[in-house]
Amino acid sequence: MHFKYEEFEAICNRIVGLVKYAAKEVWAISDPDCVSVGVFYWARGPERMNMDNWKPKTKLVHAGIKRSQYNELSEAIFLTQGFAYDTAEQAEARFIKAAQDEYVYARYGNPTVRMFEERIAALEGAEDAFATASGMAAVSGALFSMLRAGDHVVSAKALFGSCLFVLEDILQRWGIEVTFVEGTDLDAWRAAMRPNTKVAFLEALSNPTLEVIDITGVSKIAHAVGATVVVDNVFATPVFQRSMELGADVVIYSATKHIDGQGRCLGGVVLGTKEYIRNTFEPFNKHTGPAMSPFTAWVMLKGLETIALRCEAQAATCETLVNALSDHPKLERLIYPFAPDHPQLELAKRQMTKGGTVITLIIKGGKDGAFRFINGLDIVTISNNLGDAKSIITHPATTTHQRLTADNRAALGISDGLVRISIGLEDAQDLLDDMTQALESV
Numbered sequence: 178m179h180f181k182y183e184e185f186e187a188i189c190n191r192i193v194g195l196v197k198y199a200a201k202e203v204w205a206i207s208d209p210d211c212v213s214v215g216v217f218y219w220a221r222g223p224e225r226m227n228m229d230n231w232k233p234k235t236k237l238v239h240a241g242i243k244r245s246q247y248n249e250l251s252e253a254i255f256l257t258q259g260f261a262y263d264t265a266e267q268a269e270a271r272f273i274k275a276a277q278d279e280y281v282y283a284r285y286g287n288p289t290v291r292m293f294e295e296r297i298a299a300l301e302g303a304e305d306a307f308a309t310a311s312g313m314a315a316v317s318g319a320l321f322s323m324l325r326a327g328d329h330v331v332s333a334k335a336l337f338g339s340c341l342f343v344l345e346d347i348l349q350r351w352g353i354e355v356t357f358v359e360g361t362d363l364d365a366w367r368a369a370m371r372p373n374t375k376v377a378f379l380e381a382l383s384n385p386t387l388e389v390i391d392i393t394g395v396s397k398i399a400h401a402v403g404a405t406v407v408v409d410n411v412f413a414t415p416v417f418q419r420s421m422e423l424g425a426d427v428v429i430y431s432a433t434k435h436i437d438g439q440g441r442c443l444g445g446v447v448l449g450t451k452e453y454i455r456n457t458f459e460p461f462n463k464h465t466g467p468a469m470s471p472f473t474a475w476v477m478l479k480g481l482e483t484i485a486l487r488c489e490a491q492a493a494t495c496e497t498l499v500n501a502l503s504d505h506p507k508l509e510r511l512i513y514p515f516a517p518d519h520p521q522l523e524l525a526k527r528q529m530t531k532g533g534t535v536i537t538l539i540i541k542g543g544k545d546g547a548f549r550f551i552n553g554l555d556i557v558t559i560s561n562n563l564g565d566a567k568s569i570i571t572h573p574a575t576t577t578h579q580r581l582t583a584d585n586r587a588a589l590g591i592s593d594g595l596v597r598i599s600i601g602l603e604d605a606q607d608l609l610d611d612m613t614q615a616l617e618s619v
C-alpha cells in the first residue's frame with residue numbers, strides 16, 4: 178500500500194488521537210523516509226493501577242479515576258450531554274455497542290459518572306455499579322428492572338416511607354405481589370418465600386428504629402428459592418458494612434446521605450454483578466431516564482474521598498452521646514446498634530464495624546415531649562436528611578412516616594415520642610450540651 182507523506186502523517190496523528198486517552202505520553206514517528214509508524218505510550222491512570230491490594234481508604238481517593246489529555250489531578254467534570262464522533266461509521270459502531278470508555282449520550286453514561294460508579298464499586302467489592310438521579314431512582318429502578326407481573330417479593334416491613342410506597346402501592350398495582358415480614362424474624366422470611374419469589378428486599382438497618390437484619394440469614398433463605406437479595410444499605414453506610422460479603426446480590430445507596438455528606442445533591446447508586454448491571458439495570462435506567470448528572474457525580478466523587486473520615490468521626494460522637502445519655506431520666510429509650518442494650522448487639526457487631534451515624538431517642542411525654550425537645554435544640558437542625566456534616570433531627574411520626582396509619586406506625590415501633598438524630602461533624606461535647614439542655618424543657 179502506498180501513501181503520500183501527507184496521508185501518512187494524517188494516519189499517525191489519527192493513531193496518536195486514538196491512544197492519547199489511554200497513554201501518558203505518545204509519540205508518532207513519521208517522515209518521508211519512514212515506512213512505518215511507531216506509537217509509544219505509557220499507560221497511566223486505571224490501566225496502571227492494581228487496586229486489588231488497596232485498603233478501602235486508598236480506593237476512596239483513587240479508584241476509578243480517568244484523566245484527560247491534560248492530566249488534571251482532581252477529577253474533571255465532563256459537563257456534556259453528548260459526545261462527538263469522528264466518522265459516521267464510528268457513530269454507528271457506538272450505537273451498536275459502546276466499548277469501555279466510549280460514550281454516546283449522558284443518559285446512558287458519562288465519564289465523570291463512570292468515575293463515581295467505579296469508585297463506589299471498588300469500595301463495595303461489587304463487579305459493577307450504575308448511578309442514578311436519586312436514592313429512590315436506585316430503589317425503584319432496581320426493583321422495576323428485575324420484576325414483572327406475576328412475580329412475588331418478600332420485604333421487611335420496617336422501611337423508609339418512599340420505599341414502602343414503591344413496594345406497597347406501585348408494585349402491587351403492576352401485578353407483583355409483596356409479602357411484608359418482620360425483618361428480624363428469619364422464620365417469617367422462610368415462611369413467606371414462594372416458588373415465584375424473585376426478590377427479598379430489606380434496609381440493612383431499619384429507619385428509624387435501627388433494627389438490625391441478619392443479611393446472611395435472609396440471603397440463605399432467599400437464595401434457596403432462587404430469589405435476588407436487594408439491600409438498601411443507607412443507614413449501615415458503605416464504610417461500616419459490606420453487605421455483598423454478607424450475602425446480598427444487589428446493594429443500593431441513596432448517595433444523598435453519607436456519600437455526598439454535606440447536603441448538596443440528590444443521587445443514588447445500584448451495585449451488583451456485571452451481568453445484572455449491564456443486562457438488566459442499565460437498559461431499564463437508560464431508557465426510563467433517571468441518570469445522575471455529571472456535576473452530581475463530581476460532588477459524590479469528592480464525597481467519597483472523605484466519607485470514611487466523616488463516618489468514623491460521626492460514629493465516635495454517637496458513642497460519646499450514647500454513653501452520656503443512655504440513662505437520662507427524660508428518655509424512655511435510646512436506640513443505637515452498638516449500645517450495650519440493643520437487642521441485636523451481637524448481630525450488629527458481626528455485620529458492622531461501627532454502629533452507624535444515627536441515634537434514635539424515645540422522649541418521655543409522647544409528641545409533646547418530642548416537640549419540646551426538638552424545639553429546644555440550638556445546634557441540631559430540624560430537617561429530614563441524614564449522613565450530613567450538620568446534625569439533623571427528624572420526628573418521623575409527623576414527617577417521613579406521616580403517610581402511615583397510626584396502627585401501622587405503632588406496629589413499626591414509631592411512637593409519637595420517637596426522634597431520629599443524624600449525628601454530624603460538630604464537637605461531641607457541644608452536641609451533648611445542646612441535647613442535655615433541650616431535654617430540660619421536656
Ligand SMILES: Cc1ncc(COP(=O)(O)O)c(C=O)c1O
Binds near residue numbers: 312
Ligand atoms: C433508607 C433510605 N432509602 C432510600 C432513600 C431515598 O433516597 P433519596 O432521598 O436520595 O431519593 C432514603 C432517603 O431518605 C432512605 O432513608
